[in-house]
Amino acid sequence: MYDVAIIGAGITGCSIAYELGKYNVKTVLIEKENDVSVGTTKANSAIIHGGYDPKPGTLMAKYNIKGNIYTKELCKKLDVPFKQIGALVVAFSEEEKKTLEELKERGEKNGVPDMEIWDKAKLQKEEPNVSKEAVAALLSPNVGIVSPWELAIALAEVAVQNDVDLKLNTEVTGIEKNDDTYEIATNNGTVKAKYICNAAGIFADKVNEFINEKTFEINPNRGEYYLLDKSQGELVNHVIFQCPNEKGKGVLVAPTVHGNLIVGPDSQPTSGNDTSTSSTGLNFVRNTALKSVPGINFRESIRNFAGVRARTKEHDFHIYEDKENKGFINIGGMESPGLSSATAVALDIVKMLADTGLVLEEKNNLVDTRKVHRFKHLSHEKRAELVKENPLYGKIICRCETVTEGEIVDAIHRPIPATSIDAVKRRCNAGMGRCQGGFCGPRVQEIISRELNVPLKDVPQDRIGMDIITGETKDGGAK
Numbered sequence: 001m002y003d004v005a006i007i008g009a010g011i012t013g014c015s016i017a018y019e020l021g022k023y024n025v026k027t028v029l030i031e032k033e034n035d036v037s038v039g040t041t042k043a044n045s046a047i048i049h050g051g052y053d054p055k056p057g058t059l060m061a062k063y064n065i066k067g068n069i070y071t072k073e074l075c076k077k078l079d080v081p082f083k084q085i086g087a088l089v090v091a092f093s094e095e096e097k098k099t100l101e102e103l104k105e106r107g108e109k110n111g112v113p114d115m116e117i118w119d120k121a122k123l124q125k126e127e128p129n130v131s132k133e134a135v136a137a138l139l140s141p142n143v144g145i146v147s148p149w150e151l152a153i154a155l156a157e158v159a160v161q162n163d164v165d166l167k168l169n170t171e172v173t174g175i176e177k178n179d180d181t182y183e184i185a186t187n188n189g190t191v192k193a194k195y196i197c198n199a200a201g202i203f204a205d206k207v208n209e210f211i212n213e214k215t216f217e218i219n220p221n222r223g224e225y226y227l228l229d230k231s232q233g234e235l236v237n238h239v240i241f242q243c244p245n246e247k248g249k250g251v252l253v254a255p256t257v258h259g260n261l262i263v264g265p266d267s268q269p270t271s272g273n274d275t276s277t278s279s280t281g282l283n284f285v286r287n288t289a290l291k292s293v294p295g296i297n298f299r300e301s302i303r304n305f306a307g308v309r310a311r312t313k314e315h316d317f318h319i320y321e322d323k324e325n326k327g328f329i330n331i332g333g334m335e336s337p338g339l340s341s342a343t344a345v346a347l348d349i350v351k352m353l354a355d356t357g358l359v360l361e362e363k364n365n366l367v368d369t370r371k372v373h374r375f376k377h378l379s380h381e382k383r384a385e386l387v388k389e390n391p392l393y394g395k396i397i398c399r400c401e402t403v404t405e406g407e408i409v410d411a412i413h414r415p416i417p418a419t420s421i422d423a424v425k426r427r428c429n430a431g432m433g434r435c436q437g438g439f440c441g442p443r444v445q446e447i448i449s450r451e452l453n454v455p456l457k458d459v460p461q462d463r464i465g466m467d468i469i470t471g472e473t474k475d476g477g478a479k
């Protein structure tokens with residue numbers, strides 16, 4: 001019997017698991033997929049927003065401001081790639097200049113520090129590749145860029161080291177309450193817990209309805225992206241937004257923490273977890289982005305992808321303990337700025353659990369730090385030391401990103417083992433470069449097979465069922 005069951009291992013669930021790991025609380029993190037961070041958390045703009053966009057008084061405003069500060073602290077502590085580069089919202093007309101003033105005023109009400117409005121001359125000086133048609137910009141210096149999946153993985157790894165149980169490949173299919181205990185039905189048997197945190201992303205409304213009447217509804221909304229090669233990564237120095245509209249924050253152009261350029265997203269109603277991309281969506285993204293930064297060379301695109309927003313009609317987070325079911329906490333509607341807010345939301349979830357009866361006793365021997373070897377960022381001396389210690393660090397497997405076999409083996413044996421080619425990519429960047437794993441993918445597959453002692457054909461590209469090898473031609477097993 002667990003004290004707390006968390007459903008969903010995206011940034012929300014992983015943040016809650018990390019915070020609960022600090023206490024002597026028996027916690028389980030339940031995820032239907034074969035890795036953490038494979039829902040919306042792996043497919044978004046990767047911005048730690050400043051907090052000037054949400055309406056004052058909303059949960060989004062409250063948690064964005066707190067999360068902006070706390071997430072930076074956690075990235076530093078847990079060795080997660082993060083850069084505070086600031087954001088510029090660009091205006092193209094006198095009318096839009098008024099929007100900048102409104103955003104600044106809203107940001108100040110929300111508590112965003114040090115915002116400034118730049119005139120055209122200052123904007124051109126700081127961002128020479130931004131369109132000459134732009135007339136002004138709002139600077140929010142507290143905005144950052146992050147590796148969202150690495151943040152979620154880091155939080156979950158530390159939670160696991162602090163004795164949180166992680167159940168992957170476990171889909172919650174029903175919930176029943178018997179006296180003070182929740183019985184959670186899954187494809188892997190029943191899990192019992194006294195408290196539940198529903199952090200199931202775009203399916204949080206469905207999980208809520210396992211035990212409840214409909215109290216909120218998610219209308220999934222898809223956003224499509226271009227990811228461009230590092231040749232485009234230095235075109236802009238800040239995150240470049242256009243003025244927001246009724247559909248959201250609009251199309252942005254930004255460097256990524258890994259040195260690429262990200263461009264997107266659009267906004268389209270969709271159903272379920274439909275992460276396909278379309279020529280209509282991508283054309284819209286491309287044409288809109290060229291208005292902000294006309295020199296983007298889209299021939300340098302290395303990948304398109306899409307993420308799905310957990311949008312609700314209230315356009316705010318739905319964070320509350322259910323009135324009918326004590327100890328059942330919904331964390332729904334986590335659309336943007338959900339990534340920026342999740343770490344702060346988790347702090348309040350722990351308080352809510354304590355208020356409803358969970359006993360919090362601090363853990364002795366807490367793990368609260370993490371260090372990852374990133375070979376390409378080391379000095380020559382450090383590299384030599386590492387290779388001497390373990391010659392696998394002297395073997396480059398991913399040539400685009402300079403990732404060594406040592407780093408891949410580390411990724412496979414970390415507290416949450418990487419069991420697919422993309423799980424390795426999310427942990428150490430092998431396959432993230434220009435060839436997108438065309439060369440290193442098969443080598444990574446062999447290394448996983450060798451290290452985990454599983455047949456090569458059982459190592460998928462990503463989710464279970466995304467097979468690369470279906471059988472051996474010589475024994476007639478290929479389909």
Ligand SMILES: Cc1cc2nc3c(=O)[nH]c(=O)nc-3n(C[C@H](O)[C@H](O)[C@H](O)COP(=O)(O)OP(=O)(O)OC[C@H]3O[C@@H](n4cnc5c(N)ncnc54)[C@H](O)[C@@H]3O)c2cc1C
Nearest residue numbers: 008010011012032039040041045047172201223338339340
């Ligand atoms: C296009 C786009 C751009 C965005 N840009 C930003 C941004 O720049 N900055 C920002 O702050 N926010 C951004 N966001 C929002 C941010 O990505 C989300 O708020 C955040 O990732 C949500 O995390 P989550 O953990 O709530 O959901 P998810 O990451 O989706 O995790 C939910 C998990 O629950 C699991 N699950 C679902 N149902 C079940 C079940 N029945 N049993 C077991 N497991 C289950 C899923 O497999 C999934 O892993 C963006 C979102 C999108 C779509």
